[in-house]
Amino acid sequence: MTNVASSAAAQAPAPGRLEFENDYTPAEAERVIRNSKGLPVGVRPKMVWTWPKALLWAAIAIVGAIGWSILAVSRGEQISAIWFVIVALCSYAIAYRFYAYYIQMKIMRTDDANATPAERVHDGANFERADRRVLFGQHFAGISGAGPLVGPILAAQMGYLPSVLWIILGVILAGAVQDMLVLWISAKRRGRSLGQMATDEMGKFGGMILSIFLVVMTAIAMAFLALVAIKAMASSPWAVFSIGMTIPIALLMGCYQRFLRPGRVIETTLLGFVLLVLDIVAGGYIADSPVLAPIFTLTAPQLVIALVIYSFAAAALPHWLLVTPRDYLSTLMKIGTLVLLVIGILIANPSVQVPALTELAFTSNGPTFSGDLFPFLFITIACGALSGFHGAVSSGLTPKAVEKENQIRMIGYGSMLVESFTAVIALIAAITLSQGLYFATNMSTAQIQAAAGESYSAEASAEANAVAATENMQVSDIEGNQMTTTWESVDENGDPVVYEGEEALTKAAEDLGEQSIVSRTGGATTFAMGMANFLKSYLGGQGSLGFWYHFAIMFEALFILTTVDNGTRVARYQIGEMLANVKRLKKFGDPTWKPGNIITTLVATALWGGLLWMGVADANGGINAMVPIFGISNQLLAAACLVLVTVCVVKMGRAKYAWIPVIPLVWDVAVTFTADFQKIFGPLSYFTTAANYRAQIESGALEGEALANARAALSNAYLDGVLSVFFLVMMGVFLIVGIVVVAKTLISGKVGVETTSEEPFVESQWFAPSGLVATSLEKKVQREYSAKLHELAQNAEAAA
Amino acid sequence: MNVVLDKLERAWRGVVWYLREVSGEARYDHYLEHFAVEHPGETPMSEVEYLRAREEYDRLHPNTSCCC
Numbered sequence: 001m002t003n004v005a006s007s008a009a010a011q012a013p014a015p016g017r018l019e020f021e022n023d024y025t026p027a028e029a030e031r032v033i034r035n036s037k038g039l040p041v042g043v044r045p046k047m048v049w050t051w052p053k054a055l056l057w058a059a060i061a062i063v064g065a066i067g068w069s070i071l072a073v074s075r076g077e078q079i080s081a082i083w084f085v086i087v088a089l090c091s092y093a094i095a096y097r098f099y100a101y102y103i104q105m106k107i108m109r110t111d112d113a114n115a116t117p118a119e120r121v122h123d124g125a126n127f128e129r130a131d132r133r134v135l136f137g138q139h140f141a142g143i144s145g146a147g148p149l150v151g152p153i154l155a156a157q158m159g160y161l162p163s164v165l166w167i168i169l170g171v172i173l174a175g176a177v178q179d180m181l182v183l184w185i186s187a188k189r190r191g192r193s194l195g196q197m198a199t200d201e202m203g204k205f206g207g208m209i210l211s212i213f214l215v216v217m218t219a220i221a222m223a224f225l226a227l228v229a230i231k232a233m234a235s236s237p238w239a240v241f242s243i244g245m246t247i248p249i250a251l252l253m254g255c256y257q258r259f260l261r262p263g264r265v266i267e268t269t270l271l272g273f274v275l276l277v278l279d280i281v282a283g284g285y286i287a288d289s290p291v292l293a294p295i296f297t298l299t300a301p302q303l304v305i306a307l308v309i310y311s312f313a314a315a316a317l318p319h320w321l322l323v324t325p326r327d328y329l330s331t332l333m334k335i336g337t338l339v340l341l342v343i344g345i346l347i348a349n350p351s352v353q354v355p356a357l358t359e360l361a362f363t364s365n366g367p368t369f370s371g372d373l374f375p376f377l378f379i380t381i382a383c384g385a386l387s388g389f390h391g392a393v394s395s396g397l398t399p400k401a402v403e404k405e406n407q408i409r410m411i412g413y414g415s416m417l418v419e420s421f422t423a424v425i426a427l428i429a430a431i432t433l434s435q436g437l438y439f440a441t442n443m444s445t446a447q448i449q450a451a452a453g454e455s456y457s458a459e460a461s462a463e464a465n466a467v468a469a470t471e472n473m474q475v476s477d478i479e480g481n482q483m484t485t486t487w488e489s490v491d492e493n494g495d496p497v498v499y500e501g502e503e504a505l506t507k508a509a510e511d512l513g514e515q516s517i518v519s520r521t522g523g524a525t526t527f528a529m530g531m532a533n534f535l536k537s538y539l540g541g542q543g544s545l546g547f548w549y550h551f552a553i554m555f556e557a558l559f560i561l562t563t564v565d566n567g568t569r570v571a572r573y574q575i576g577e578m579l580a581n582v583k584r585l586k587k588f589g590d591p592t593w594k595p596g597n598i599i600t601t602l603v604a605t606a607l608w609g610g611l612l613w614m615g616v617a618d619a620n621g622g623i624n625a626m627v628p629i630f631g632i633s634n635q636l637l638a639a640a641c642l643v644l645v646t647v648c649v650v651k652m653g654r655a656k657y658a659w660i661p662v663i664p665l666v667w668d669v670a671v672t673f674t675a676d677f678q679k680i681f682g683p684l685s686y687f688t689t690a691a692n693y694r695a696q697i698e699s700g701a702l703e704g705e706a707l708a709n710a711r712a713a714l715s716n717a718y719l720d721g722v723l724s725v726f727f728l729v730m731m732g733v734f735l736i737v738g739i740v741v742v743a744k745t746l747i748s749g750k751v752g753v754e755t756t757s758e759e760p761f762v763e764s765q766w767f768a769p770s771g772l773v774a775t776s777l778e779k780k781v782q783r784e785y786s787a788k789l790h791e792l793a794q795n796a797e798a799a800a
Numbered sequence: 801m802n803v804v805l806d807k808l809e810r811a812w813r814g815v816v817w818y819l820r821e822v823s824g825e826a827r828y829d830h831y832l833e834h835f836a837v838e839h840p841g842e843t844p845m846s847e848v849e850y851l852r853a854r855e856e857y858d859r860l861h862p863n864t865s866c867c868c
Contacts, residue, residue: 145867
């Protein structure tokens with residue numbers, strides 16, 4: 001008794017004042033949840049309406065509706081990009097307040113009387129309570145990566161409307177629902193992982209499928225994101241130098257924290273950040289130096305080799321030396337840059353250049369991704385709207401640290417809304433550039449040649465050919481005229497000038513400190529150009545464009561390198577765990593066994609390194625081939641998470657509300673299975689692509705490098721094709737297993753906690769508010785809680 | 801004037817608190833609080849010892865999720 005009460009007192013986050021007067025109104029008093037000791041441990045969720053509140057929500061709804069109608073109906077006129085921000089924020093607010101709350105009441109039925117894993121296990125390590133606001137930040141840093149920055153850029157070729165609809169509606173009805181419900185089922189099961197939960201709820205077979213899927217999916221995601229980073233770094237000495245220097249910076253930070261100032265994380269991060277800024281500035285001098293620039297000018301294949309060696313080293317070196325300090329930097333950049341960007345958009349107030357729908361929305365052969373709007377746009381924009389990867393994070397550290405069940409909505413749903421907002425910002429970056437510039441940057445050399453047709457000239461510059469190609473493409477701008485290539489800058493005298501055509505492309509490259517911006521596929525260059533435009537508007541002006549451009553590239557590359565490090569590690573553990581299932585290979589289950597480590601790291605690196613190598617060698621740039629396979633696998637994993645959630649919901653006897661996860665599930669299955677099917681059969685399929693390459697190779701017309709590239713593209717297409725078949729079969733089976741479990745449950749009629757792996761009720765001794773800001777009632781409860789704890793401790797002392 | 805200063809100071813302390821918590825810098829403080837209650841009278845690990853133990857724990861209990 002003594003122990004529990006006094007230990008709870010010591011760990012109460014904010015002890016508050018002890019003066020508690022019983023000042024609850026009768027309605028409030030009814031909502032306070034007390035445990036058997038009389039401690040108030042929570043507040044029953046309830047929507048309390050007052051006039052000001054009702055008016056506020058009405059205003060939000062009206063502003064949101066006006067914003068949506070402006071985006072949907074505006075034709076042939078300029079609109080401000082700020083409307084995208086307004087529309088997103090209003091929609092998120094309404095979804096969070098009403099839909100997420102509805103799910104909380106009907107499905108999750110969170111109960112603050114029940115103890116969360118942090119309280120049940122409370123081992124002082126991973127199972128340790130984290131303040132909800134802190135956990136929100138940590139969970140967001142855990143889910144967010146470069147994914148949402150890439151998809152919307154590539155999807156912008158079809159116009160902004162389908163993208164913005166999918167990013168916002170997708171997150172509200174699918175992505176955030178998935179994240180929150182996976183967090184919920186995991187928090188109800190001691191923070192178990194996806195694979196374990198699938199085994200518990202759907203049998204060994206289901207669990208195995210999910211585990212294998214996670215490994216393959218991780219490797220694909222890493223290869224894809226690494227390819228994006230490499231596309232931005234290739235032939236750019238500035239980017240290669242500044243990103244390469246993050247390794248010595250991380251080492252320095254690691255040593256500083258280990259030997260000079262142990263445990264001083266903030267100080268170390270600030271030191272690293274200052275060095276990072278200096279490093280980006282220095283990159284500009286390197287790029288200008290005729291001696292040093294060639295040293296740092298690397299081709300894509302060279303960068304692949306460097307990246308593979310690096311990631312292997314990162315896995316082999318102790319964590320504190322390289323991985324941990326770089327995680328600090330990337331977390332700081334994740335949260336800090338997002339804020340800078342939003343302010344930048346509000347100040348720069350850029351106008352949208354791209355129409356709601358371009359001509360490419362009605363074809364299946366756009367340059368950035370091929371395939372029809374349905375399903376491929378929904379595959380291309382994966383992470384910002386719906387991401388299966390988040391299921392792994394939501395069943396990782398976060399559920400082990402949640403203090404109260406009522407906080408699950410804010411942490412799970414709320415973090416995903418911020419992730420979606422990142423995707424909206426990436427979309428704004430792409431659609432505020434002139435379309436000619438966008439296509440010149442995002443088309444591979446081969447695509448430019450094909451689009452330019454007869455205007456293509458081998459002697460002309462890449463810029464001239466790119467402009468010729470965009471002039472040949474039937475794509476209109478927002479005013480209904482043929483798209484143009486423009487770049488706003490200043491001339492030698494500092495007067496503002498709008499450059500056009502070829503000049504716009506060369507001037508843009510000059511301003512950004514790059515050799516050329518033509519054919520920089522993958523989205524990172526486009527995003528960085530947009531971001532540099534927003535940031536220079538209030539931080540540094542025109543002269544700082546090159547700095548901000550490379551800051552943005554660094555921002556994206558840091559995310560990607562973090563994913564590559566973590567991904568290698570994650571894949572390695574998962575491979576180890578899978579091998580450990582085989583009797584003779586049990587030893588692989590031990591994460592400290594060195595030979596096992598080396599072998600599993602090699603396998604993991606070989607998996608993604610091989611995919612990456614083939615992507616780079618692909619003459620069409622690789623992004624085009626890799627986007628669908630990445631999107632499909634990610635969205636299929638999301639389908640698996642939703643199947644698992646549905647099974648849990650039905651088993652709890654809440655089948656009436658199963659439509660909440662089933663609607664996104666049906667949509668997701670329709671999208672992924674159609675896309676996957678088209679990638680296996682028909683003109684868009686990987687096997688058709690492979691057959692084309694085979695014919696080219698067999699014709700004997702190719703030689704030298706072209707032949708090698710065609711061979712690489714051939715194996716790439718075959719591999720992607722085989723992976724597509726593998727995904728379809730695996731997820732088809734998983735889906736069937738899910739349906740069988742649901743059907744069995746419904747037929748037998750046996751539902752409830754005892755039929756699932758959900759942990760039985762344990763009384764909570766903790767109190768903490770539920771939302772980002774504590775309500776007045778929660779503040780009162782906090783005071784009563786502190787006073788009661790104090791009283792209980794004193795009584796116990798007196799008794800002793 | 802004092803009211804404004806007071807508010808500013810509280811806001812600053814809030815920011816520092818948040819950064820320390822979110823970055824994990826405050827972990828050792830929480831360990832000390834924990835330890836004082838559960839093992840009164842005993843000597844807790846030093847900060848460096850604690851950090852090493854935490855590192856070892858993370859090595860044995862790897863976080864198997866990653867961002868995207």
